[in-house]
Amino acid sequence: MNRLIVLTACFLTGLLAACTGGGEEVTAVPSPVTSATSAPALNPAAPEPDAGYPPAIRPFETSVAYPVSGDTVEAGMAYPVAVDLGSITPNPPVNTTPQVMPQPGAPNAATAVTQLASEDLAKRLQIDIGSIMLRSSESVDWPDSSLGCPAPGYAYMQVITPGYKITLEADGQLFDYHTDMKQHFVLCGEDGQPVAP
DSSP: HHHHHHHHHHHHHHHHHHTTTTTTTOOOOOOOOOOOOOOSSSSSSSTTTTTSSGOOOOOOOOEEEEOHHHHOOOOOOOOOOOHHHHHOOOOOSSSOOOOOOHHHHHHOOHHHHHHHHHHHHHHHHHGGGGOEEEEEEEEEESSTTTTTTTTOOOOOOOOOOOEEEEEEEEEEEEEEEEEEESOOEEEEEEEBBBOOO
């Protein structure tokens, strides 16, 4: 019970102090004194900022007079400005043909099969893959699943197979790889037959 009385007394004391400005006595607000030598205020009806008012109830201070029609514009003021957007708008690109970009982190089909063919050629010739140059890569629709390079004695599905004809160069020689759109490829010799590994 004593604790409740003490808490209530503390609460009332704090409330009373907040209402009276921390225990200070509130006095009447004096009228502002304006000396004859001071410059005229922008708002003559407003009293001087520190004319005896407590900090919490100072009057609104007017520091800038807003210009009206015919007045000169003061430096530092912001006014609406007309801007010609045509002078700052970038020109549209010349090539407006949409292009399909590969998905992030996944190479497109031509790049993937070129990499596989390069790895195969580096293994066959036992050379560093960095010494192999890509000379050409063209999209082709092969007439069957042999990729345009049938091995004798084999039967192939008679279905049009889209893919690539990739020409690589290594040690001054050209090598033709025929591929599909996935991971199948064949090194095709000058006789139009697959080159054995």
